[in-house]
Amino acid sequence: MAQSFERDRILASPVPPLGFLAPNVPDRVYGPPEPWRPKVRPVALILALLSWAVIVAVVVLVVFRQSEGGASTAEAGAASKLNLYLLRTQARYMLGVRELFAGSPLSNDQQTYMQAQALNVGTVEQRLRFVVLAGELQGADEALNQLAKLEELIKQRKQKVTQQQQSDLRILRELYTDYQHFRYHAPSVGDSERQQLRKDLDWFGDLALAPRGAREQRDVIIAVAGAPVVVGLQVEPPDPERRQEILGEGKFLAASVLGFFVLVLTLGFFGFVGLILFFLLVALGKLRGGVRCGTSPAGVYVETFALWMVLFIVVGLGLSQLPLGEYHLLVSGVVELFTLLVLLWPVLRGVPWRTVREDVGLNLGRLPIVEPFAGIACYIMALPMLVVGLILMLLLQALQQSLTGGSGPSPDDFNTPVSPGHPIVVYLASGGWGLRLQVLFVASIVAPIVEETMFRGVLYRHLRELTHWIERVTSVVFSALVSSFIFAVIHPQGLTAVPMLMSLAFGFVMAREWRGTLLPGMVAHGINNGVVLMLSILILGD
Numbered sequence: 396m397a398q399s400f401e402r403d404r405i406l407a408s409p410v411p412p413l414g415f416l417a418p419n420v421p422d423r424v425y426g427p428p429e430p431w432r433p434k435v436r437p438v439a440l441i442l443a444l445l446s447w448a449v450i451v452a453v454v455v456l457v458v459f460r461q462s463e464g465g466a467s468t469a470e471a472g473a474a475s476k477l478n479l480y481l482l483r484t485q486a487r488y489m490l491g492v493r494e495l496f497a498g499s500p501l502s503n504d505q506q507t508y509m510q511a512q513a514l515n516v517g518t519v520e521q522r523l524r525f526v527v528l529a530g531e532l533q534g535a536d537e538a539l540n541q542l543a544k545l546e547e548l549i550k551q552r553k554q555k556v557t558q559q560q561q562s563d564l565r566i567l568r569e570l571y572t573d574y575q576h577f578r579y580h581a582p583s584v585g586d587s588e589r590q591q592l593r594k595d596l597d598w599f600g601d602l603a604l605a606p607r608g609a610r611e612q613r614d615v616i617i618a619v620a621g622a623p624v625v626v627g628l629q630v631e632p633p634d635p636e637r638r639q640e641i642l643g644e645g646k647f648l649a650a651s652v653l654g655f656f657v658l659v660l661t662l663g664f665f666g667f668v669g670l671i672l673f674f675l676l677v678a679l680g681k682l683r684g685g686v687r688c689g690t691s692p693a694g695v696y697v698e699t700f701a702l703w704m705v706l707f708i709v710v711g712l713g714l715s716q717l718p719l720g721e722y723h724l725l726v727s728g729v730v731e732l733f734t735l736l737v738l739l740w741p742v743l744r745g746v747p748w749r750t751v752r753e754d755v756g757l758n759l760g761r762l763p764i765v766e767p768f769a770g771i772a773c774y775i776m777a778l779p780m781l782v783v784g785l786i787l788m789l790l791l792q793a794l795q796q797s798l799t800g801g802s803g804p805s806p807d808d809f810n811t812p813v814s815p816g817h818p819i820v821v822y823l824a825s826g827g828w829g830l831r832l833q834v835l836f837v838a839s840i841v842a843p844i845v846e847e848t849m850f851r852g853v854l855y856r857h858l859r860e861l862t863h864w865i866e867r868v869t870s871v872v873f874s875a876l877v878s879s880f881i882f883a884v885i886h887p888q889g890l891t892a893v894p895m896l897m898s899l900a901f902g903f904v905m906a907r908e909w910r911g912t913l914l915p916g917m918v919a920h921g922i923n924n925g926v927v928l929m930l931s932i933l934i935l936g937d
Contacts (some may be wrong), residue, residue, distance in 0.1 A: 399749070439694040446694075446701035450881065453704050456886050480935050482514055482521055483598050486528050488934075491649030494642050508532040513739040515541070518809055519549070519560050526567055528600040530606075535574035540678035542568055554809050563595050579608045580633045602641055608632035610761055655930060659778065666775040673776060673905075685761065685911020686856075688863035688870075691754045696857035697739045703737045703849050710734060727842040735848060755852035760912035769910050770918025776815060777902025777919065784898030788891055791886055831932060838928055843920035850900070851907040851916050852881045899923060 450906070489511060493502040511532065515525040522545050530538030546564065549556055556564075569583040570592075581604070584592075593600040608631050632638060676682045710730055719726050741751045752758060760766040858874035876897075883896035906915035 398868075402441035412676050439692075443694040443697050443786060446697040449698075449701040450704060453708065454881060454884055458890065471739070475520070478517055478521060479524070482524055484934050485514060486511070486599070487648045488652060489528075489645075490531065490642060491645030491647070492538040494646045495649045495653075503577055504532045508537075516808075518557060519545075519554065523560070523567065524565055524596055524599040527596065527603045530571055530574070532603060535571040538571040539568065539575060542571070552809060559595060564593065566592055567603065574606055579606050579631065596642070598644075601637065605634045605641055606632060607636035607638065662775050662777040663782065667780040669772060670776045673909075682906055682909065686859060686908050687911075688859050691750070691856065691860050692741070692744075692746060693860035694859050695744045695746060696754070696860070698744070699737055699740045700849060700854045702740055702858065703734060703853070706734050706737060707731075721830065722833070724830065724837050728833070730835040731837070731841050731845055735845060738848075738853075754856050755848060756856075756907060756911060756913035757848065757852065760910050760914055763914075766910055766912055766914040767918045770906055770915030773902050773909070773915055774922050777899055780898040780901050781895060784895035787894035789800070791894065809890055835925065835928055839921045839925040842924060843917040846882065846918045847903065847907075847920055849914045850878050851903050852913050853883065854878045855903035855904065855907060861925065871904075871908055875901055879904065888923050 409896075422800050427730050459794065489507050493504065493507060496502050511525070511528055514528065515522060522541075526538050526541045526545065529541045542564065548554070566584060566588045569588075573579070573581040573583050575856070589604055592603060596603065673682070683855070711727075714727050714730060738751060738755065746754075855874055855878045858877055859870055862870040862873055879897040879900035880893070882900045883893040884890070885897055888896065903916040903919055906919055907913060909915075
C-alpha cells in the first residue's frame with residue numbers, strides 16, 4: 396500500500412512533461428513514503444509563470460476595457476437598449492406600487508415623482524420617456540415643463556436630434572397641451588401620430604395615450620365654467636380599459652418583485668442559520684472535506700486554465716464575425732462546451748485521464764443522490780454572502796464617488812449611463828421565447844458546466860495544490876479569493892458587480908470543498924442563473 400501511494404505521488408509530481416521530459420519513475424519504491432514537500436522543477440516553473448502571465452494579462456485587459464471611458468458603437472447601442480428596458484421596469488414598478496398600495500403613503504404621487512427624478516438622465520430617448528412619467532405622476536403642466544427643459548438642454552449642449560426624435564417631441568407637446576386644456580381625447584394628435592408614439596416609446600407611448608382624465612375635477616370645473624364647458628372639454632379618460640391594463644402590468648410587477656423579495660429574505664434567514672451550523676460542524680471536525688491535496692500536479696492545471704482563457708477569447712471573437720442568425724446563442728453555447736477539450740492537455744502532459752477527472756471534480760461524488768440537494772443547500776447558504784457582496788458593492792460605489800468628487804454622470808449629459816447589468820438581458824426583454832430558451836440554455840446549463848469545471852475545478856485545484864502545504868483554512872481562503880476574483884472580473888456586468896459575483900463564487904467554492912465533486916456547484920450555479928433569468932423575463936419582458 397505504501398509503495399503504491401508513493402508511486403502515485405511521484406507520477407503526480409509537479410510536472411508530468413511531454414515525451415522525453417516524462418519523469419523517471421522507479422519500478423519499485425522501498426520504505427515508507429516520505430512526507431510531501433514542494434518540489435520545484437525548472438520546466439514546470441517556467442510553464443506555470445508563463446500561464447499566470449497569460450491569466451493576469453487577460454484580467455488586466457478585461458478590467459481596462461470595462462473601466463475605460465469609450466465604447467464601440469455596438470456596445471453603446473446595447474447599453475442604451477439595456478437602460479431603456481431598465482427605465483421601463485423602474486417606471487412600471489413605481490406605478491405598480493402606487494396602485495398596489497392605493498390610499499397609503501406609498502401611493503403619494505409627489506413622493507414617487509421625487510424618487511423618479513433620478514431617471515431623468517441619459518439619451519434623448521430616455522428623457523422622452525421620463526416626460527411621459529412626469530405627466531402621469533404630476534400632470535400635463537409638469538410634462539410640458541420637462542419638455543421645455545429638454546428642448547432647452549438640447550440647444551445648450553448642441554445635441555444632435557434625429558428627425559424621429561424631433562417628431563416625438565412635437566407629438567408629446569401637442570398631446571400634453573391638449574391634456575392641459577382638459578381635452579383628454581387629444582384631438583390634435585392623429586391616428587398615425589399615435590401609432591408612431593407607441594412604436595417609438597413602446598410602453599411609455601401607450602401610457603401617454605391613456606391618461607386618467609379629470610373626473611375628480613369635474614365638479615370644480617362645473618362650478619367655475621359651467622356644465623356645457625365640461626362636455627366640450629372631454630374630461631373623461633379616453634381609454635379606461637387600456638389604462639387599467641397598463642397599470643395592471645405595473646401592479647403585477649410590483650407584487651411579483653415584493654413577493655420575490657420576501658421569499659429571498661426567508662431563504663436568506665434559513666441560509667444564515669445553515670451557514671453558521673455549517674462552519675460550526677467544520678470547526679468541530681464533524682464534516683469531512685472532499686478535496687484531497689498533495690498528490691496532484693499544480694503546474695499542469697494552471698497551464699490548462701490559461702489555455703482555456705485564450706481559447707475562450709479566440710472562439711468568442713471568431714463567433715462574433717460569423718453570420719449565425721437567430722440561433723447564434725445556441726451555436727455559441729455548443730461551441731463553449733467544446734472549449735472543455737482543453738482538459739486533454741494534462742493527459743498530453745502525462746497525467747492519466749482518471750486522475751484528471753478526480754482532481755477536477757468530474758465525478759458523481761461520495762453520495763450521488765445527495766449531491767444535487769447539497770447544491771441547493773449551498774445556494775441557500777450563499778444568499779447571506781450575497782448580502783455581504785451587495786454591501787461591499789455599495790461601499791465601493793460610495794468610495795468611488797468620494798474620490799472622483801461627484802455622484803456619477805452629470806444630469807445634463809446625454810451620454811448613456813453605465814448600468815451594472817448583463818448585456819444578455821436585452822435578449823430576454825426584446826426577444827421571443829425561442830431566443831429566451833437559447834439564453835436559458837447558455838446561462839443555466841452551459842455556463843454552470845463550463846465555468847464550474849474551469850474555475851472551481853481546474854483553477855481551484857491548482858491553487859489548492861499550490862498552497863496545500865500551509866494551514867488548510869488559509870489555503871482554502873486564499874484559493875477561494877483568487878479564483879472567485881478572476882471569475883467575477885471577467886464577467887461583463889462591470890467592476891461594480893465584482894463583490895456580488897465573488898460572494899456567489901464563494902458559495903460554489905464551499906460546495907466544491909465540502910463535497911469534492913463539481914456537481915453541487917453546477918446545480919447551485921444553474922439555479923442562480925435560472926432564477927435571475929426568469930425574474931428578468933418577468934420584470935423586463937413585454
